[in-house]
Amino acid sequence: MLSVDPASPVPPYEQLRGQVVAAVEAGELAPGERLPPVRRLAADLGVAPGTVARTYKELEADGVVETRGRGGTVVAARSGAESEAVEAAAAYAERVRRLGLDGERAVALVRAALGTT
Template identity: 40%
Template structure:
């Protein structure tokens, strides 16, 4: 699995790590049960602080995409693909809404109307 970051991007590095893993899950590049690279190894390969990688992994755990277990590392969970893709779309929607000056209440109303 290839994880990429862009140091010139305004997005925080931990979010870039998480986004790269989300894409890999959504695209099927990483399957349920697959182990992600160890935080220390990934940090070394990306020239990042290990805590930056761990923060990205923690974000993915909170989203229900991976499990973190001592001694076993980070493992993709079974339903991660759909959630990962949906999370990417939601993040893009929120970024665009902010860019357009749409308030949280307006965005929630729009989404609720579409879900109708």
């Protein structure tokens, strides 16, 4: 599933990061699914273990994966983008309550902003 193009101008860790994010967003990697261990994936792809480790570290910082020590690296319950959206929605809901708007009007405003009215 994952591959590295040595001729690409994109660094290998970034190629891997993009592929994992795309697989998570497409549902090809489900929450809780374990990723290959760093050394094994590095050997399979012919890259240095540090390259895979950096990929996993950046994915973890983005909230895409979680590292569970001996349990390995697994796909997080939510992607980083989804986590940010949940936080934004909670902040919006709190703001709407303070402004005294009802839920139906708040949802209508979001639909209008998204262009899905």
